[in-house]
Amino acid sequence: MSDHTIVPELQINDRAHAESNPETHGLESSESLPKVIAVEIKPKWGFLPVSPVINPAHSVKYTTCRYCMHQHWKGRKHEHHIQSSFCPLDLYSKDPQRVRTSLKSLLRSPQNNLKLFVDGMPIMLGQGQSIDKSFSVLESFFRRIVGESEAPNVAGVDHLVDLLTTIIVSDSLLQMLKYHQQNLDQYDIEGIFPWYDKLELDTKLHDPSIAEWNEIVQTYLRRISSPDAEMPRDWAECSLTEQLHYIYEFVLSATLKDCSVIITLWPEAEEDSYGRIRCDPGEGEGTIQLPSSTRLLRYKIRIVDIDPKRLGKIPSYFALDQNIVRHFRTLNVHKDCSLQSFTFP
Ligand SMILES: O=P(O)(O)O[C@@H]1[C@@H](OP(=O)(O)O)[C@H](OP(=O)(O)O)[C@H](O)[C@H](OP(=O)(O)O)[C@H]1OP(=O)(O)O
Numbered sequence: 001m002s003d004h005t006i007v008p009e010l011q012i013n014d015r016a017h018a019e020s021n022p023e024t025h026g027l028e029s030s031e032s033l034p035k036v037i038a039v040e041i042k043p044k045w046g047f048l049p050v051s052p053v054i055n056p057a058h059s060v061k062y063t064t065c066r067y068c069m070h071q072h073w074k075g076r077k078h079e080h081h082i083q084s085s086f087c088p089l090d091l092y093s094k095d096p097q098r099v100r101t102s103l104k105s106l107l108r109s110p111q112n113n114l115k116l117f118v119d120g121m122p123i124m125l126g127q128g129q130s131i132d133k134s135f136s137v138l139e140s141f142f143r144r145i146v147g148e149s150e151a152p153n154v155a156g157v158d159h160l161v162d163l164l165t166t167i168i169v170s171d172s173l174l175q176m177l178k179y180h181q182q183n184l185d186q187y188d189i190e191g192i193f194p195w196y197d198k199l200e201l202d203t204k205l206h207d208p209s210i211a212e213w214n215e216i217v218q219t220y221l222r223r224i225s226s227p228d229a230e231m232p233r234d235w236a237e238c239s240l241t242e243q244l245h246y247i248y249e250f251v252l253s254a255t256l257k258d259c260s261v262i263i264t265l266w267p268e269a270e271e272d273s274y275g276r277i278r279c280d281p282g283e284g285e286g287t288i289q290l291p292s293s294t295r296l297l298r299y300k301i302r303i304v305d306i307d308p309k310r311l312g313k314i315p316s317y318f319a320l321d322q323n324i325v326r327h328f329r330t331l332n333v334h335k336d337c338s339l340q341s342f343t344f345p
């Protein structure tokens with residue numbers, strides 16, 4: 001798999017161009033400024049469950065999302081945990097204001113949900129601090145794009161938030177991720193665990209091969225393309241074969257709830273200097289304009305870390321789920337994640 005935090009063609013072409021134009025693109029000038037910014041986001045669960053199997057005592061799961069409740073459980077487990085105000089439902093909302101709010105929350109408390117790479121190198125981000133307006137590496141990146149004369153009049157971090165918001169709202173990747181996370185998890189762990197618990201030990205211990213996963217995915221795709229796909233089969237009426245299939249679907253959903261998305265940004269090149277990468281954008285790629293500038297950037301958005309989860313994790317998923325929700329109930333906190341989170345100035 002290629003490294004999505006860099007743009008190999010850009011590195012090669014840019015170097016070749018710099019060497020042939022030392023007076024304007026020499027190592028002492030633009031070559032030293034960052035060329036490629038990549039932001040990796042682990043967006044986690046993008047939906048609220050609708051499963052009727054959920055214990056009525058846990059009905060808070062219908063309004064407060066897993067991530068927001070989990071933050072409180074992490075706070076209880078880890079003394080130094082700094083609670084994040086990031087809500088994945090804002091990120092997945094397609095509403096620019098909510099997406100922007102979620103990105104600012106991520107930048108404030110990146111935890112393991114946001115990583116920044118500059119020319120393929122990870123940048124250390126502080127936790128729980130206000131967004132650093134003089135985030136110099138971002139300033140340098142945007143200076144490279146607009147040049148000194150058109151130096152950005154807002155902080156680099158604001159440019160980044162604006163660009164990421166536009167990309168996330170217009171691209172379908174996060175919507176697809178949320179759609180499949182939710183459709184693969186129709187019954188919630190509260191419905192899946194009792195089925196899993198009754199399986200023969202051999203079945204519990206058997207993790208499907210890639211070919212078997214492929215079959216499971218095909219069955220799932222047939223299911224969601226059928227006319228009655230909207231209505232999940234009544235939990236109590238599922239046959240053993242169906243139960244096993246839904247357990248596998250749940251495990252696939254777990255992978256999608258834990259994967260990451262990398263958004264890579266680099267300057268749109270002049271025809272003569274970067275001709276090789278000046279092609280029609282494919283799916284998950286495009287060109288985007290920097291606000292208040294005529295300069296264009298290229299971007300790509302890719303999914304990473306989609307290795308299958310083990311079936312044997314289901315009991316720990318159930319235990320964690322119960323801990324999270326029980327702890328959250330004791331706090332008497334009310335948060336409706338279908339609504340906009342607190343907005344930062
Ligand atoms: O259960 P979660 O939501 O806490 O997710 C785990 C992640 O914790 P997070 O809450 O994102 O900090 C956890 O992330 P960290 O290792 O804590 O960075 C792992 O990604 C874990 O997957 P695996 O066991 O490495 O395959 C993840 O486990 P899975 O649930 O995806 O199996």
Ligand SMILES: Nc1ncnc2c1ncn2[C@@H]1O[C@H](COP(=O)(O)OP(=O)(O)OP(=O)(O)O)[C@@H](O)[C@H]1O
Pocket residue numbers: 001002003004005040115260262304305306307
């Ligand atoms: N194609 C890629 N391009 C750039 N970085 C990547 C790519 N794939 C993975 N990474 C980086 O490696 C990290 C770990 O991804 P990987 O798929 O190796 O997960 P893993 O080995 O299961 O580790 P983890 O326990 O974090 O899930 C990602 O969070 C990302 O930072």
